[in-house]
Amino acid sequence: MTLQLRVYVPPHPLIKHWLAVARDATTPSVLFRSAMTELGRWLTYEAIREWLPTMDTEVNTPLSTCPATFINPEIPIAVIPILRAGLSLLEGAQTLLPLSSVYHIGVVRNEETLEPSIYLNKFPSQFHSETRVVITEPMLATGGTIVTVMEELTKRGIDPAFVRIISVVASPVALQKLNVAYPGLVIFTAAIDEVLNDKGYIVPGLGDAGDRTFGT
Numbered sequence: 723m724t725l726q727l728r729v730y731v732p733p734h735p736l737i738k739h740w741l742a743v744a745r746d747a748t749t750p751s752v753l754f755r756s757a758m759t760e761l762g763r764w765l766t767y768e769a770i771r772e773w774l775p776t777m778d779t780e781v782n783t784p785l786s787t788c789p790a791t792f793i794n795p796e797i798p799i800a801v802i803p804i805l806r807a808g809l810s811l812l813e814g815a816q817t818l819l820p821l822s823s824v825y826h827i828g829v830v831r832n833e834e835t836l837e838p839s840i841y842l843n844k845f846p847s848q849f850h851s852e853t854r855v856v857i858t859e860p861m862l863a864t865g866g867t868i869v870t871v872m873e874e875l876t877k878r879g880i881d882p883a884f885v886r887i888i889s890v891v892a893s894p895v896a897l898q899k900l901n902v903a904y905p906g907l908v909i910f911t912a913a914i915d916e917v918l919n920d921k922g923y924i925v926p927g928l929g930d931a932g933d934r935t936f937g938t
């Protein structure tokens with residue numbers, strides 16, 4: 723079977739609404755953060771459908787016994803926010819995955835070369851092989867940052883088939899790069915924008931997600 727990247731753009735009115743708020747250049751930082759939190763929440767809700775491990779058992783209702791399904795607490799769930807901008811989606815993701823562990827990684831692009839470099843890595847030396855991973859990264863532009871993070875995860879035992887990427891705006895260049903390197907990956911994004919300008923910004927995009935989140 724040939725694996726292929728799967729990219730979902732959920733047609734949900736709340737996702738469209740909060741994307742529109744985030745794209746609007748007049749949206750102040752305080753509202754931009756709310757929009758990103760909501761996008762993190764609804765995109766995570768979509769992404770963990772048929773993915774979060776469950777276990778079938780029985781419960782006793784006040785009247786009788788009945789089949790029941792719980793989230794399986796034995797399978798570790800990791801949320802990976804890529805600093806800085808990925809922090810904007812974290813709260814929304816975390817509210818849906820309250821038992822998850824959060825492992826931070828800081829990556830910054832060189833503004834001239836667009837090459838990513840890691841300045842903080844809180845990953846363990848090895849992850850449990852069954853770990854499910856949600857990566858929060860709002861912008862997939864050249865794809866350099868997300869591929870760097872995937873390399874750090876897979877060399878510590880993460881299976882790409884267990885990874886879901888939560889993004890807000892993705893470019894075809896980044897998606898193609900991911901498809902070559904990790905064809906089994908699944909991505910949930912609010913939009914795919916075609917153009918990458920000569921400074922590596924997605925157009926129309928939403929500008930610099932890190933700066934808009936933190937008001938810098």
Ligand SMILES: O=P(O)(O)OC[C@H]1O[C@H](OP(=O)(O)OP(=O)(O)O)[C@H](O)[C@@H]1O
Pocket residue numbers: 804805806807808829830831832836838859860861862863864865866867868896922930931932933
């Ligand atoms: O796909 P790429 O071309 O690698 O670009 C995407 C990355 O660029 C931005 O990070 P930035 O370097 O601006 O850091 P920040 O999040 O701290 O603002 C953005 O937050 C992504 O992490």
Ligand SMILES: O=c1cc[nH]c(=O)[nH]1
Pocket residue numbers: 807861863922923924925927928929930931932
């Ligand atoms: O458009 C872009 C591209 C990279 N990083 C951003 O924050 N925005």
Ligand SMILES: [Mg+2]
Pocket residue numbers: 807930931932933
């Ligand atoms: Mg930035």
